[in-house]
Amino acid sequence: MSQTKTNFDSRREAFLDTADELFIELGYENTSIERLISRLGVSKGAFYHYFRSKSDLLDAAIYRLLSRYEAKFAEIVESDSPATKKLQSFVNSIFSAKTADRELATQIGDLLLNEANAVLMSRHRYAASQLFVPIFEKIIVQGVKEGEFNVESPSRVARIIWDIGQSWDENAYRVLFKTEEAMPELNTLLKLNNSYTLAIERVLGAKEGCLCLDSKLLEPWIETAHLHRAKNKPNSYAMEKTKALS
Known part of the structure; x- marks a missing residue:
């Protein structure tokens, strides 16, 4: 790799690192x-050397985050584990990775689930599906060969599972950050996740209970939800959080 290419990549990464920091601190809308x-x-000329616009910067930040996840998931697929274990590891790894990046993921979620950003949401979903649906398909093909999954078209089922996962992600986010009536509780989130894992098992024709999410991965999200709500609605939620933690 040439020195010029190395310098370009390094400088671009610096922009993305700083953008991530500002998105967490201020949110996307308030980051200029x-x-x-x-x-x-x-x-400003230096910025436009790397990115066409602020929206282009966001796309790059999201894609970088997804690429980090993809590298972790690829290791799971290439392992010698049975398909059911790979699927279990895949789901837990998704939650683990998002938990590690939950402050940034929360800000991105705020942005993507805003109805005014439907085009951005669609673009993000497409980019993510291009990375992850092929991984699902490989696991499903293996599971069919091992007799653990019963599906006719692994490629079609991989897409269906991806769509279920997107719905799961959105609804978990809404439970955590968008429900106005009450603060989320771990049990509520567990019930939601159990419903989705059961749906995935049935689509795969897999044994019920083979896909079980580690509840410890959900616990940090409850505290993040409390802090996020308190930040956005300090008068009502700060009091609720104080009561809940006292």
Whole structure:
């Protein structure tokens, strides 16, 4: 790799690292190009050398996050484990990765689930599906060969499972961050996740209970939800959080 290419990639990564920091601190809507270049100490021309717009910057940030996940999941697929274990590891790894990045994931979720950003949401979903549906398909093909899954078309079922996963993700987010009536509880989130894992098992024709989410991966999200709600509605939610934690 040439020195010029190395420098380009390094500088682009610096933009993305700083953008992630600002998205977490301020949210996407309140992160301006001016604030970004000010923190980096560069010119606006330097920004446009790497990105066409603020939206292009967001796409790059999301794709980088997804690519990190893809690298972790690829290791699972290439392992010698049976398909059911791979699927179990895959689901737990998704939650583990998102939990590690939950502050950024929360801000991105706020943005993507806003009805005004439907086009952005569609673009993000398509990019994610291009990375992850082929991984699902490989696991399903293996599971059919091992007699663990009963499906006629692994490619079609992989897409269906991906769609179920997207619904799961959105509904979990809404339970955590968008429900106005009450603070989310771990039991509520567990029941939601159990419903979705059961749906995936049935679509695969797999043994019930083979896909079980580690509840410990959900616990940090409850605290994040409390803090997020308190930040966005300090008068009502801060009092509720204080009561819940006292």
